[in-house]
Amino acid sequence: MTATISKGVGASLRRKEDARFLHGRGRYVGDIRPAGTLEVAFLRSPVAHARLLGVQKPTGLVFTAADLPEIRPIRANSTLPGFRASDQPALAVGKLRHVGEPIAACVAPTRAEAEDLAAACVLDYQALPVIADMLAARAPGAALIHEHWPDNAFLETRRDEDLTDLDAVAAAKVTRRLRTARQHMAPLEGRGVLAEWDPRLEQLVVTTAAQMPHVTKTGLAECLGLDEGQVRVVAPDVGGGFGYKGILLAEELVCAALAIRLGRPVRWLEDRLEQLTANANCREHFYEVTAWADAHGKLLGVEVDATVDAGAYSLYPFSACLEAAQIGSIFPGPYTLPRFRFRTVSACTNKPPILPYRGVARTGVCYAMETTLDALARQLGISAQAIRAANLVPPEAMPYRNLVGKVFDSGDYPEALRRAVAAVDVAAVRARQAAGEAVGFGLSVFCEQGAHGTSVYHGWGIPFVPGFEQAQARFTPDGVLELRVGLHSHGQGLETTLAQVAHEILGVDPARVRLVHGDTALTPYSTGTWGSRAMVMAGGAVAEACRQLGERALAIGAALLQTDRASVRLVAGQVVAGDAAVSLDQVARTWFRSPQNLPANVDRGGLEVTAGYRPDPDTGTHSYAAHAVVAKVCTETGMVTLEQYVIVEDGGVLVNPMIVDGQVLGGVAQGIGTALYEEMPFDSEAQPLAGTLADYLLPGATEVPDIRIEHMETPSPWTRFGQKGLGESGAIGPPGAIVNAINDALAPLGAELLDLPATPARVLAALAKAGRA
């Protein structure tokens, strides 16, 4: 039993995958270059909106859309009423709709030569009026990006409820207009694609840095007119996803078509310039929020008009509306909101198409809700803690269904708030403020729906709907346990945590468990790694596959022990009957190599099981957290210093607390980027202005403070071990908590910050607006 406690669910087992990563032995697309590989550089649009009249090509291998008619446009539809689909051509056809849109593929033995070809192309285009801003996109008479549409909106959603009567009864009412910046996700490894045609198998093999290899396979087959048996997608080690690699890429289609056409391996590796200029593609929201509260801070109603800059196209598979349309359902957050009115718009602009980034819409929503709550609290003269305590869903209400139908599974939200506040010496902050110091205390509380499945996604009608997650568990003849899953581990530590799950069920030492993932030829179909779902879905599927595998092993083991099934059980990797035992190694050896010793009635499926799993209900787990921040503001330069950062997090039962801490810390670092540093500026012609990481600032080790994490572990009643998805959580809370701390520091000066990131220039501008700088 000791082994179970130290290596199974709940153990902070060291990560199995770290040996190869820490020794530089990871293998990424950029490390894979078969003999004869040709490299691709893309000629990309230098302008945001233009009619494309022609491309003069230099001598060499240069391919435009006209040269690759076998590629069908990418179409990520949604069946939400009113959604307008956009055809995204793999290479531009007719129009250019954002800077960085691929126009031609230039192919050469080296990347440098391919770039020489791209530089020698001459573009003929006619400039069109540019929609550089999502609010301008909504203005009457704005230039149309998709000319057969009546306006520049992919989708508008609304919930109409008349709230005007609240003015008469509310003790406080605030309205805030808030903006979040367009970011780029900045995984260490960029995108990369290597496409090959295998003539023996008559199969396209695409090695790509992908979070969702099976979805990529389906998309490739659809757009290339192949059957899915003709496509194999391999996702090797992937250096960070965050949503950036949860997409069917135009570049994947082009490389695939070229590999088939040329009969040579064809590779494209994204560089940082492409990533910054063509793919700053997330987080840009605008909110107008009005909130009413009674004298105790209890919310009476909220109205929100939200716009998301969705960019020029609807991307596959998540579509252009996932982010904005979600705002309506997640805005109430962890609170018991009695009345709610919203409108959301997915605005089409001449910017790179939006992708859901870790936290998806929640980071912006949390920022808007949490800063609005603090504005209400300031107006009412009550504390940030008090207004939250007055509105959080109480534990006795769990499971709780809110007014827009979200179902929260479990938890004690007010306790998380209490603990976070208790972890900070707020009185000391108040004393420093009284002495004139610009220091502040800020909070944010939020919940994160994860692992939501069929019942949630079928209503979206986007290109995929997650169903039963499958895992395969099988023994090799020497007793190694192989787990095969269709999702992908790229930082989540699944090679370790799924081994822990298997150990929990079968008692096999995690060192003897191998996770096979990232290859559609070797794994069951899966929608992949997204939506904080892997540990719930694959964890549940692995547990079920191992349970069934264990049953088969027990039957064989019982026969070897010359007893019956009812007399044996699995203990620490052995089939045990009284004092007698056979190891699972011996069981495996018997099935594969000494079948003469098998019982006559043995299950002919052998030691190989594929099992499917879905929580019931599958509306998703809700992890939640409270973030508490102490920030100091330099009123001379506008510089913000994070002095303290505390997180109280409830992710249900933690499979590996150490890995959870890592997930939370990484997410918080990204959230600090959103709060204080990261912003892709665009000029009025929608030209991105940051082309290197010296201009686009990411927080580094010196910008992330020591972060204290406290865990609560309220099991989800709906999942296999009570675990909840929390991979995105850390990235959701920081902007709200940090800006609330800044505004707390600025409040005595009469200043308030509204827009992200809270750069020194914006802090100083807020002070100037208040007449204090």
Next chain:
Amino acid sequence: MKPAPFTYARPADWPAALALLAEGARPVAGGQSLGPMLNLRLALPERVADLRHLPGYAGVSMQGETVRIGAGTTHAAIEDGVVPGRLGEILAGVARRIAYRPVRNRGTIGGSFAHADPAADWCAVLPALPGHAIALGPEGERRIPLAEFVLGVFETALRGDELLRAIELSALPPATHFGHWKFCRKPGEFSKATACVLATPGAAPTAVLAALDAAPLVIADASALLADPTAEAARLVATLALEDPWRAALARTALRHAAEAAR
């Protein structure tokens, strides 16, 4: 991005380097600015002349009270104390705050000064120090006062046929006071405002304000700044008529902090 094609030359001696320069070659020292510019295809030279292997390009020598720092001396060497005395302490303190150690391991004092990026650290400090930039041209060496070396954004007093050979500085007495302040949101970010003030016993204090997206402001007599840092910083920055109020605030703060530290 990969560089456009160029040829690479490694001159073995100074006459060969000057000959390459005369033929239009672009000189490269540590490559910490030119390297990215080549990769981004912002610089498209036909030929690059690598100066790093020239005799005596790196290293420090003393001639009486004068310290001669080879232009190819790395920031890291200066950080690690290759320059002796009080001057060395001051230079090491500046070098320590240049970007990251990997950049400092390759980047050179001469390469940075000759590149004359307005945000560069040496451009914000060397003009405050007594000394000369030593230019080497077809006619031999020429001495350019440090305060007159940087003329504008990426613009120096070097002629097209000259290379920066060395920096010559006067040794500083132990009682020299020096203040240096720059604003970066994170290490490695280009400075948004840098200032330094040098107060040498028996001489007029000097100051530099830099990272202005223009040539550095060199203040030959900074006595007023030392006397009243806040007021004089405000007055000096007002004369620059900076458009961005934030950058103006940073410039004031930089001058004030540098002056207070030098008192």
